[in-house]
Amino acid sequence: MNNFFSKIKNHKEQNLPFVLYSKPNTSYLIGILQQNNTLYNISDYSEKGFVFASFDEKQLVLIPENESEIITAEKEVTTFDAFEIDDLNFDPEAKFQYEYLAAKGIEAIKNEEFKKVVLSRSEEVPLAEFDFIQTFQHLVQLYPATFCYCFFHPKIGLWMGATPEKLLKANGNVFETMALAGTQKDNLETEIVWQQKEKDEQQYVTDFIVKRLREFVASVVVSEPYSLKAGSIWHIKTDISGVLKDNSTLKEVIDTLHPTPAVCGLPKKKAKAFILENENYDRTFYTGFLGELNSSFDGAKVSSDLFVNLRSMQIEDNKAILYMGCGITKESIPEKEWEESVNKSMTMKRVLKK
Numbered sequence: 001m002n003n004f005f006s007k008i009k010n011h012k013e014q015n016l017p018f019v020l021y022s023k024p025n026t027s028y029l030i031g032i033l034q035q036n037n038t039l040y041n042i043s044d045y046s047e048k049g050f051v052f053a054s055f056d057e058k059q060l061v062l063i064p065e066n067e068s069e070i071i072t073a074e075k076e077v078t079t080f081d082a083f084e085i086d087d088l089n090f091d092p093e094a095k096f097q098y099e100y101l102a103a104k105g106i107e108a109i110k111n112e113e114f115k116k117v118v119l120s121r122s123e124e125v126p127l128a129e130f131d132f133i134q135t136f137q138h139l140v141q142l143y144p145a146t147f148c149y150c151f152f153h154p155k156i157g158l159w160m161g162a163t164p165e166k167l168l169k170a171n172g173n174v175f176e177t178m179a180l181a182g183t184q185k186d187n188l189e190t191e192i193v194w195q196q197k198e199k200d201e202q203q204y205v206t207d208f209i210v211k212r213l214r215e216f217v218a219s220v221v222v223s224e225p226y227s228l229k230a231g232s233i234w235h236i237k238t239d240i241s242g243v244l245k246d247n248s249t250l251k252e253v254i255d256t257l258h259p260t261p262a263v264c265g266l267p268k269k270k271a272k273a274f275i276l277e278n279e280n281y282d283r284t285f286y287t288g289f290l291g292e293l294n295s296s297f298d299g300a301k302v303s304s305d306l307f308v309n310l311r312s313m314q315i316e317d318n319k320a321i322l323y324m325g326c327g328i329t330k331e332s333i334p335e336k337e338w339e340e341s342v343n344k345s346m347t348m349k350r351v352l353k354k
Contacts, residue, residue, distance in 0.1 A: 028072055119326060121281075179205040
């Protein structure tokens with residue numbers, strides 16, 4: 001184990017907060033090691049550091065730049081065999097419950113309560129032994145185009161993930177975000193064909209983000225939708241960028257974008273109310289957001305680079321709690337949504353030691 005990982009392992013053994021992460025398509029790793037065990041919180045997004053926010057934004061945890069040691073390392077090429085997962089080995093009760101939830105969402109859409117809702121579930125995987133550093137290395141190797149992270153705070157717990165979705169990148173007044181929707185398992189075909197259901201879902205997300213941003217931007221540019229591969233899953237992605245108005249604040253833009261239709265639904269308020277009433281579990285940090293806040297960690301000028309916490313898991317004692325969700329529209333079929341959630345669970349299962 002090199003000096004970078006040894007330092008992080010020692011920090012964890014002292015039960016001190018840290019975050020270890022790799023940004024998409026980069027050649028280096030960043031570690032931020034908080035030097036005390038205080039639980040710091042965000043108040044107005046003017047803080048500097050690394051933010052870890054829950055879905056409902058009731059927990060806005062900060063690892064502050066001025067209380068931390070920041071270390072970096074070049075990525076090393078490691079090889080390992082991704083575990084073959086038997087995706088037929090599932091809990092029939094979990095399948096029934098999720099399909100029932102999806103059907104309930106479809107019925108609400110047909111009753112015109114909302115256009116789209118993202119419904120999720122959690123799944124526990126027993127861990128015989130667990131090495132967070134090895135698992136993180138596997139994440140980085142398998143999913144280089146995603147934001148891979150390992151976050152620990154003794155008062156929050158240990159979370160890991162590999163998310164393909166950017167919430168917001170802001171450098172001064174210049175910003176970038178994305179609309180991400182639609183899911184398709186990679187079948188090794190040369191061309192990915194999207195059904196109308198997925199195209200509609202993607203358009204809902206894009207329209208919502210652009211409409212909500214209009215109030216805060218001086219100009220906005222929207223790309224054509226295109227296919228993006230994240231691990232063994234394809235999504236439809238649209239890039240959205242532009243310039244913020246001089247009087248717009250980071251807090252206003254984050255509050256406008258989060259939670260995105262890709263993790264909540266449309267209209268946002270009604271979809272969120274349905275989620276909180278019907279999912280029957282607390283998402284906590286799943287579908288929240290995380291990343292650099294007003295930072296200069298990687299040597300660039302001060303900027304924020306935030307990601308939506310998808311494809312994530314929470315490590316507790318000798319188990320991993322995996323989280324996955326699917327966008328429900330009026331064309332959804334409950335059994336297909338279950339299968340999509342199983343495909344998404346593979347992202348984390350592939351790196352967990354059996």
